[in-house]
Amino acid sequence: MPTMQDFNLRKAINFGLIAGVISLFISVIGMTTLLSKRQLIAGVLTLGQLLIFLAPALLSYQAAEKSSKKSRAILNSVVAGLAAATPLALLILLESLFNLRQFFINVSPDLIKIINFGQGTAAGMAILFAAMGLIGLAMGLVHLLQPQIRKSIFTGLVVMLIIGTFSELLTERLRAFFGVEFSKTIFQSKALLPSVAAIILIVVTVFSIVWTKTGDKIKQRLDVIPAGQKRTIKAGNWVVLLAVLFLLPQFLGSYLTEVTNNVGIFVLMGLGLNIVVGFAGLLDLGYVAFFAIGAYTMAVMTSTGALGVGVSFWLALPVSVTAAIIAGVLLGTPVLRMRGDYLAIVTLGFGEIIRILANSDMLKSFLGGAQGILNIPKPEFMGTALIQPGQLYYVVLAGCLLAAFVSWRLSRSRLGRQWMALREDEDVAEAMGINLVKTKLLAFAIGAAFSGLAGAIFASKLTSIFPHSFNLLISINVLSLIIVGGMGSLPGVVVGALILVGLPELLREFAEYRYLMYGALLIVMMLAKPEGFWPSAIQRRELHAYEDPGPVPDNAQTE
Amino acid sequence: MLKRLKNIDFLGLVLWFIRASIIAVVIWGSVATIIQNPYTTRNWIDFIVFGIAQGSMYALIAIGYSLVYGVLFMINFAHGEFFMSGILTATVLIAGPLSASGFLDEQPVWGLLLILAVSMAVSIGVALLTERIAYRPLRKAPRLVPLITAIGASFFWQYTFRGLYGSEVKPFPQIQALAGTVPLFGIDMLKSQLIVIITTVIMLVGLYVFVMRTKTGKAIRSVAEDKDVAVLMGIDVDRTITITFGVGAAMAGAAGVMYALVFRQVHFFMGFFPGLKAFTAAVLGGIGSIPGAAIGGLFLGIFESVGPALFLQGLGIPAPHQLKDVIAFTMLVLILIFRPQGILGERLAEKKA
Numbered sequence: 001m002p003t004m005q006d007f008n009l010r011k012a013i014n015f016g017l018i019a020g021v022i023s024l025f026i027s028v029i030g031m032t033t034l035l036s037k038r039q040l041i042a043g044v045l046t047l048g049q050l051l052i053f054l055a056p057a058l059l060s061y062q063a064a065e066k067s068s069k070k071s072r073a074i075l076n077s078v079v080a081g082l083a084a085a086t087p088l089a090l091l092i093l094l095e096s097l098f099n100l101r102q103f104f105i106n107v108s109p110d111l112i113k114i115i116n117f118g119q120g121t122a123a124g125m126a127i128l129f130a131a132m133g134l135i136g137l138a139m140g141l142v143h144l145l146q147p148q149i150r151k152s153i154f155t156g157l158v159v160m161l162i163i164g165t166f167s168e169l170l171t172e173r174l175r176a177f178f179g180v181e182f183s184k185t186i187f188q189s190k191a192l193l194p195s196v197a198a199i200i201l202i203v204v205t206v207f208s209i210v211w212t213k214t215g216d217k218i219k220q221r222l223d224v225i226p227a228g229q230k231r232t233i234k235a236g237n238w239v240v241l242l243a244v245l246f247l248l249p250q251f252l253g254s255y256l257t258e259v260t261n262n263v264g265i266f267v268l269m270g271l272g273l274n275i276v277v278g279f280a281g282l283l284d285l286g287y288v289a290f291f292a293i294g295a296y297t298m299a300v301m302t303s304t305g306a307l308g309v310g311v312s313f314w315l316a317l318p319v320s321v322t323a324a325i326i327a328g329v330l331l332g333t334p335v336l337r338m339r340g341d342y343l344a345i346v347t348l349g350f351g352e353i354i355r356i357l358a359n360s361d362m363l364k365s366f367l368g369g370a371q372g373i374l375n376i377p378k379p380e381f382m383g384t385a386l387i388q389p390g391q392l393y394y395v396v397l398a399g400c401l402l403a404a405f406v407s408w409r410l411s412r413s414r415l416g417r418q419w420m421a422l423r424e425d426e427d428v429a430e431a432m433g434i435n436l437v438k439t440k441l442l443a444f445a446i447g448a449a450f451s452g453l454a455g456a457i458f459a460s461k462l463t464s465i466f467p468h469s470f471n472l473l474i475s476i477n478v479l480s481l482i483i484v485g486g487m488g489s490l491p492g493v494v495v496g497a498l499i500l501v502g503l504p505e506l507l508r509e510f511a512e513y514r515y516l517m518y519g520a521l522l523i524v525m526m527l528a529k530p531e532g533f534w535p536s537a538i539q540r541r542e543l544h545a546y547e548d549p550g551p552v553p554d555n556a557q558t559e
Numbered sequence: 560m561l562k563r564l565k566n567i568d569f570l571g572l573v574l575w576f577i578r579a580s581i582i583a584v585v586i587w588g589s590v591a592t593i594i595q596n597p598y599t600t601r602n603w604i605d606f607i608v609f610g611i612a613q614g615s616m617y618a619l620i621a622i623g624y625s626l627v628y629g630v631l632f633m634i635n636f637a638h639g640e641f642f643m644s645g646i647l648t649a650t651v652l653i654a655g656p657l658s659a660s661g662f663l664d665e666q667p668v669w670g671l672l673l674i675l676a677v678s679m680a681v682s683i684g685v686a687l688l689t690e691r692i693a694y695r696p697l698r699k700a701p702r703l704v705p706l707i708t709a710i711g712a713s714f715f716w717q718y719t720f721r722g723l724y725g726s727e728v729k730p731f732p733q734i735q736a737l738a739g740t741v742p743l744f745g746i747d748m749l750k751s752q753l754i755v756i757i758t759t760v761i762m763l764v765g766l767y768v769f770v771m772r773t774k775t776g777k778a779i780r781s782v783a784e785d786k787d788v789a790v791l792m793g794i795d796v797d798r799t800i801t802i803t804f805g806v807g808a809a810m811a812g813a814a815g816v817m818y819a820l821v822f823r824q825v826h827f828f829m830g831f832f833p834g835l836k837a838f839t840a841a842v843l844g845g846i847g848s849i850p851g852a853a854i855g856g857l858f859l860g861i862f863e864s865v866g867p868a869l870f871l872q873g874l875g876i877p878a879p880h881q882l883k884d885v886i887a888f889t890m891l892v893l894i895l896i897f898r899p900q901g902i903l904g905e906r907l908a909e910k911k912a
Contacts, residue, residue: 029722103651105725283703285710333573334896340702341634345838346895349888352835356885361877437570476714483707516718522711523693526704 012063012076016083016136019059023052024087027115029516030106034509036114039191040164047165047507048114053135056084060136064143074140081136082129088115089125096121148212156205163200164192169256169506176253245397249390257389259505261461264396265454266501269478270485270493271403272450277479278488278536279416280443281423283344285475286351289331290324290448292358292470294455296367297323298376299465305375307368313379317456324452325445332444336437339426351475359467372466379460392461399457403450407490410446419443420488473515477501480518483525486532495534574896581893588870597872604746606865612752612821614860615759619814620837621844621852622766623807629783629847630803631698636709637689639834640716641808643827645682646815649674650731650825651724658732667736675816682812683805685716690804695797713831721827728826731819755817762813763853766806770849779803783847832884836863839891845901854902863887 026032036048064077091107092115094100100107116124117131142150163170168190174183186196225233249257269291276284301309301316331350335343358367367373378385379395386392410416418439421429430436459465481500485492500521504514525532598606620642627635653674657663663670693712697705737754740747770776778799781789786796818833819825836859844855866886871879894901 025719029719031722104723106722281703283706333570334577334892336570338895338899341706342895342899344706345634345835346892348835349891353885353888353892356882356888360881360885362882364877437568476710479707479710513718513722515714516722519711519713519715519718523708523715526700526708526711527693527696530700530704 009076009079011066012079013083015059015063016056016080017086019055019080020084020087022055023084024091026051026055027088027091027111028104028106029513030111031513032114033106033108033111034512035507036110038165038507038509039167039189040161041194041197042188042191044194044197045164046114050161052088052115053131056081056132057135057139060084061139061143063136064140070144073143074137077140077143078133078136081132081134081139084136085129085132089128092116092121092125092128149209152205152208152212155208156201156203159204160192160197160201164197166506167191172255173251173253249393254389257393259502261389261393261396262505263497263502264393264400265458265461266478266481266497267400267494268396268403268454268457269451269474270481270497271400271407271490272447272454273478274482274488274490274493275407275410275419275450276443276447278482279411279423280419280440282440282443283340284347284444284447285344285472285479286331286347286349286354287447287451287478288470288472288474289347289351289354290327290451291455291458291474292354292467293327293448294320294324294452295459295465295470296358296373296455297452298456298459299373300366302460303373303376305373307366307373308375313377313460317453320456321449321452324448324455327452328444328446328448329441332441336440348472348475351472355467355470355472358470367467370467372464373459374464376459376463376465378463392457395457396461399453403453404490406446411488411490415439415442476515476518480522482532484521484532486535489532489534489536492532492534492536496532499533577893578897581889584874585870588872588874591874592869592872595872598868602868603865606868607861608746608748608752610861610864611857612755612817612860613864614840614857615756616814616817616821616833616856617837617840617860618853618856619759619762619810619817620833621841621856622763622810622849624838624841625844625846625848625852626779626803626807628841630779630786630800631694631705633694633702633705634709634838635694635807636706636834637712637716638807638811639830639832639837640713640720641682641686641689641830642811642815642818642833642837643825643830644685644716644720645678645680645808645812646731646819647720647724647729647825647827647829648681649678649816650729650819653677654732654819655729658734663732664735667734671734671816674819675813678815679809679812682808682815686804686808686811687801689716690801695800713834717827717830724827726827728824731823731825733823737820751820755820758813758817762810763849766810767849769806775799775802779806835891836887839887839894841901842891842899843894843901845903848901848903851901851903858902859887859890862890 032048032052034048035051036046038047039045040047040050060077060080063080064073067073067076092112095107095112112124115128117127118124119127142153145153167187171183171187171190174186186193192200248260252260269287272290273284273287276282276287297320298313298316300307301311301319302313304310331347335346338346357363359370361369363369378387378392380386381391384391386395418429418434421432421434422436422439426436429439477500481496482493483496484499485494485496500518504510504517510517620638623638623641624635627633627638654663654670657670657673689712693708694705697708737751740749741753742748743753770779778789778794779802781792781794782796782799782803789799790796814833814837815825818829837856840855840859841852842855843859844851844853863883863886867879867883870886871882876882
């Protein structure tokens with residue numbers, strides 16, 4: 001093939017330069033410095049360093065893979081690695097000549113120390129080139145291995161790095177269950193011990209190699225199980241999943257449960273927006289409005305402060321949801337004739353109007369203006385206030401399960417099919433006799449109901465709410481998570497929420513770069529994987545229909 | 560008559576109700592304000608002049624939305640970020656050091672031109688990068704896909720520039736030559752606002768001539784008309800779209816300088832609201848039309864600056880200026896609902912939506 005032969009040194013250099021520019025970008029906006037506080041392997045690797053080397057490693061591997069001959073592969077990957085060092089080396093050089101920090105606040109001495117390995121300008125640049133070259137060489141060598149072994153080594157590396165990243169959390173959990181002594185044998189000062197890291201790498205790699213050899217047989221055996229038994233297994237899986245969900249707070253400890261609660265609230269909102277955007281195809285950027293309405297209704301009704309009525313959580317909950325539904329219908333009606341991008345902008349306008357109104361002096365006597373509403377009590381159940389995250393967890397879980405069940409039933413109902421018809425082509429749907437007004441309003445109303453429920457739980461969880469918590473970023477957050485998970489897919493919502501809400505809370509340093517990652521993720525997903533990480537079967541079929549019309553879509557799942 | 564009433568459906572009824580209530584509120588508020596008369600004529604003139612200056616800025620940003628919508632039928636959500644990136648960079652890298660060294664007060668014309676050039680160049684750079692990486696591969700994708708990408712691009716650039724220059728608000732230096740007022744038509748106008756208005760008029764006329772009289776402009780118009788036919792006529796569509804993005808971003812970069820002159824501060828989030836409002840202006844004037852963007856921007860600017868005082872003061876609402884964004888967004892919502900083709904536009908929205 002001509003493309004193979006064309007892959008010459010110039011292209012390898014291009015690959016390397018792209019990787020280097022990515023690393024430079026990550027460094028200059030300050031991610032490297034911030035994340036280097038998190039050690040992965042004690043004394044060996046920090047998350048910041050991993051971030052610098054990740055792009056060069058991946059792209060020099062690509063350079064090796066695109067080469068036609070094996071001898072060329074190693075050369076190409078080394079050259080790509082060396083090229084990747086150039087932008088960072090330039091940064092070291094420039095910083096030593098000018099005071100870059102007066103313009104770019106994140107080009108700090110700390111950052112330079114990370115990039116030049118604390119060795120000064122000339123020596124640091126030399127070490128940087130050597131390190132990047134070695135990474136390129138390593139990637140070239142890995143490329144020469146058998147595909148199976150190569151894959152297993154990568155699996156091992158990924159598992160090791162993930163365990164290292166979450167060292168701090170795992171240390172805390174291990175201490176809680178097995179005591180301090182045991183956790184010290186694995187982790188040291190919130191990082192993996194180098195020896196343990198090596199063991200994990202080797203064990204996982206070996207296990208992965210064994211699994212690829214024997215896994216097929218197990219899969220074959222599973223395939224021949226009769227249909228009746230399969231159904232039992234499936235039902236059994238559900239029971240196990242529910243039991244695990246029910247017992248989860250016991251294992252997680254209060255911090256992780258708190259994170260899980262936050263994820264749950266976003267799952268709830270995600271399920272709602274999934275109906276509006278994923279099922280019915282109505283891009284709603286003002287979704288936070290219903291969240292705000294639910295939260296404010298709950299706050300006004302239950303607060304024991306000056307602004308509140310002081311009724312119980314369980315009485316206020318249905319009222320909050322009803323208020324959100326009414327708002328959904330009211331805001332949905334005028335935009336019924338609108339489509340696509342205009343709808344997105346109008347709903348965005350609605351969301352902002354609600355937030356500005358809540359923030360204004362005009363409604364201050366009702367909603368508290370910028371000072372918000374305080375003294376919202378936590379929900380009570382059977383006479384005990386649910387104060388601990390482990391207790392509130394069950395309220396969130398119940399909400400999520402209810403919403404998931406409703407969504408699941410709806411997606412298979414007549415209404416669900418009407419929504420999907422609407423999403424694909426409004427004119428055709430109307431011609432098929434679908435009542436557009438009713439269908440669209442139901443989508444807005446049900447979506448709003450879930451969001452209102454989430455808002456109500458959110459308000460009583462935080463015990464105080466402020467208008468600035470209800471900004472556009474929440475809508476973007478929810479939209480991103482259903483796109484990352486897969487539009488129209490219920491497990492996708494959970495996966496998306498875990499990745500986009502759970503991860504940033506666990507990696508707290510990351511919080512500052514959260515929306516940068518969201519933005520990048522939205523672009524990358526739309527370019528590379530528009531159906532999301534856990535797509536619904538229908539979406540997958542449609543989005544890839546024009547690429548390979550050949551195989552029957554159901555087979556695609558067994559890949 | 561009765562028969563016509565019977566034909567009005569539920570939706571029509573709701574829309575009529577909204578129309579009537581908005582008109583009632585506006586009339587009631589205005590009358591009440593005029594009776595109470597809390598402001599002097601001087602106040603009103605100030606409101607209007609400020610509105611025109613702000614509207615000029617909106618007009619310049621709106622051009623970018625209009626041009627891109629014209630050729631790609633896509634709302635470039637990230638356009639506000641093109642506006643922000645230019646002036647933020649120019650303020651940190653150029654205006655700050657120039658002001659510190661005193662150059663900006665000695666040579667205000669050259670200093671401002673340099674700031675303008677850098678701002679426009681950075682905006683163009685950001686726009687072209689975005690177009691090349693995020694938009695071009697998705698030209699044939701379903702309609703929602705580029706919009707979501709654009710939202711992603713918007714947040715990406717916001718937080719990139721936050722990471723580069725920090726999250727705090729940065730002061731734009733005061734230029735001595737632009738401080739104070741000049742008497743004009745019997746009123747004292749702020750020099751900075753006058754400069755903004757004059758520059759905008761020059762740029763808009765220049766742009767109009769470029770689009771209407773040059774060969775490249777003709778190419779842009781023909782791509783907007785029909786891409787397939789444009790290809791047959793020997794027009795490089797990709798290049799033309801790139802140029803369109805560049806021109807729109809250049810206008811946004813210039814608008815950034817106007818913003819800095821009027822408000823004298825910049826920060827990483829400054830692109831978002833002006834971007835949305837400029838989009839409102841573009842829709843108001845009729846998206847896809849250059850004179851429309853200018854008229855829409857002017858109209859929105861005046862409306863936003865006069866509106867809170869005129870409509871809301873009389874209703875007894877405390878601190879009505881807090882609600883000026885509500886007025887802008889309400890206008891956006893109302894236009895999109897009732898007259899999506901805008902003042903001058905054709906019914907593009909219906910045709911392509």
